[in-house]
Amino acid sequence: MKRPGTIERLTVDHELIAAFLDHFIAYCRRIDRGEQPSPAPELVLEFIESFIERFHHAREEQILFEHLLRSSKFDRVMARRLVHDHHDARHHVDGMRQVLDMRTPDRRTAWVWNGLGYAQLTREHIAREARETYPAAASLIHPQDEALLAERFDRISPNEAEFWAAARELIVQMDQTLERAAGA
């Protein structure tokens, strides 16, 4: 079976991130209403940090964008804007990390503000990448470079299948929690 290419692999990341964000927005709204968050915020934040920030954004910044910037045809302004989005998103993640213990209304508000900001920014960001960056990348990646990029992807994250499985598991868990909350 043919192995998925660079853009196909990143698109799987995006599908999982989009599904997670849908649930994450509902999760933040529940916190805003004063409900007990489940799964624990530590677990949810760990997913954001490990899967979206350290895994997916690293694949883009350190491998995809770096590779594309070797071509004069890749839009440098777009690349800078995307990396800027990644940095902005990290500020929201830091904001959530600072109020993990949500015992006071102020801390809950800070989590919700950062969480919803993160979700909106990341949703718009991945939509822009899917619409503009990935099609441009697909036309700029030479078929001969696919093996090199695949090897670099594997070097940065040898456990892609595990990351994807963990993401799906968390999404199912959040889904069940929301269903339980809706039925309560």
Ligand SMILES: [Fe+2]
């Ligand atoms: Fe990105």
Ligand SMILES: [Fe+2]
């Ligand atoms: Fe992305």
